[in-house]
Amino acid sequence: MLTAPDILRDTDWDRTFHAYGSAADAPEKLAALLQDGPDALSKGMDYFHSAILHQGSVCPATPPAALFVAALLDDLVQGRWEPKGADDAEERRLALLNTLRDVAEAATVDEPDAELAELARLSEAERREVLDAVLADDEVWEEPALEALMWQVLIDLRAAAPTLLDAVRPLLTHTEPATRQRAVEAVSAIACLGRLEVDLSGAVGLVESRDEKAAIVLALGEQGHDVSEYLVHDDPAIRACAALAPSRKDDPAATRALVAALADPQEADRWFTVSPARFRGRVRFTLVHALADRSVPADAERLLPVFRTMAALATPLTAEADCAPLLRLAFPREEDGGAWTGTPSDVQRAYLAALVGNDDLWTGTVANFSVTLWWLGLPMGREGLRALVEG
Template identity: 50%
Template structure:
């Protein structure tokens, strides 16, 4: 892999663009990561998350930027503590730049894996092939740059051109191809002297393995260094993302480690893993408080990931067994988190995976009424100033007013 400065010089940035325009401004922003000036480094980290990875979307400027970031991981300048985009999630105070860079690599990897995780390498190659329009590609990229700048009069047409989809698929393909190189840059940090760096290196390695289609991942060295529940959980989660077998951890003495092991896709059909998720969610507040330094695998509250996995592994026939979980979640949920906390389980209880969501619920069963009573009893859900929960209820054919819900829950 080229060194970080080499990538800035050798990349033709005029053939790239990002969320806000042509990629020609990337060298200036990326070079600032090595400036040693706090404000410039902070701005550069912000640029990574606003332009290069914008709300989970990657662009043609993303692959060279990611390679540049990976090249900085071994730079002594990455030891410098800086404030970044996710200071609260990174722990109190400033964290070494290296930790911020590792988090960025993991976030890119998760975004790519979410979009193309189901595609084989051959399928991605086919999607990235412009076919008969290969000769138009350079001109198209130039038009993209002009339209992003606001100088082109065909901006709308550019964004509607089918060639744009080909370009974006090329980005996904290139990032997957880069996964082995990126993983190799992260590997030495799995045994870094700094615990925070080790943990984020483990998380990034797991995410990159997943982005690369299940690249082999040896975490034995990291396991030897693990000093806390947080590190141990990060290792189990990375093993899960790489496609490894985490079954041995289902009997671990620590409930947090058991639950992390249960999240592994390899255990989707394992009843013991499903039971572990249900058990953990009977006390969702405790699960959310498991970690002092929450592994980056978790997007928000720890319970969100467990609920998602449990819903994916369940059917409407499981609704009686899931009722205690739903009641526990409803008690801690809010209008802002109800979609991730409750929607999936409530859909199962209402049989909405097989019925039109537009059909109103008029004659709920006794079991369904129990689910509805859990909603009625939760003060945190009924925030009059927040419409999120109202939209959720309407989408499931339920009354968006608490008293109307109470009447439905008490009907026979």
């Protein structure tokens, strides 16, 4: 594997671009990651996640930048580069692992190699033309040739997956539990990106906590392994993690595990010390989204108790994550795609009553949730919802 300085030096950054245009600034900005101190790490990571992986989207500069991060991690693991303190080294390992996981998740698509190649098909002249236009800051963002160039990014990252995996794999058996956990998550995401097989047995043998166990069960599920045995685990957190596996989407036992976990969503939020990366924000947000995703409008009545519990916890800041997933089930859009219209049923009134009854929910602006209410064809304010409840 090339070293991190090699990649910075040898990549033709002037002929690629990121979210803000030419990536000619990448060597200087990414070089911050080669320096000691938390400020340098923060600057390098801020640049990566704003320009190279802008809002979770990849760009032509992402593949070489990801390979740079992998090389930096490998240099750290192999002792070719050592930060001054142990705490700094741990912070860097975690930041680099999280970044590689984020890149892999952003670049993972279902299309087979042949289909990706067809989507990315461009003549060399077309490729130069669109690249020149982007670097010149011309308006080309809707050009089909640019879209093909972006598909090529996914091909390049899929091809880079084995190299990224090689950098992360040694950390599966690291002495620090947090590093092992983040390595498991990064390895799983990279394996999904490159359609690779990975062996997690080393990490399994070193598990010390619920956090690590949960991360491994989630990783096994992401990779398509049979995790049904964990649906009967003694720990409700492990049962819920097994239930999140894509292969368990149609499994009634998995659905029951999610419903059981959401009987006390505040307890679910306290499950982990180092929350697995699968849980964005509070744990209950992921659980209720998964439950809604594997349910249909006919399940709304059965899931009313869950909704009542979630609605009772909701605040202006959390209402969209807490309430919107199941509310969309209760008020499905019309067959032609239009918003719900008509007189609410008893079940629908019960859903709305749960929202109206929470005083805390209406103490401030529920901006995102208001948009959901509008999209569903419902009043955007408490009094309008109350009128529907009272009929």
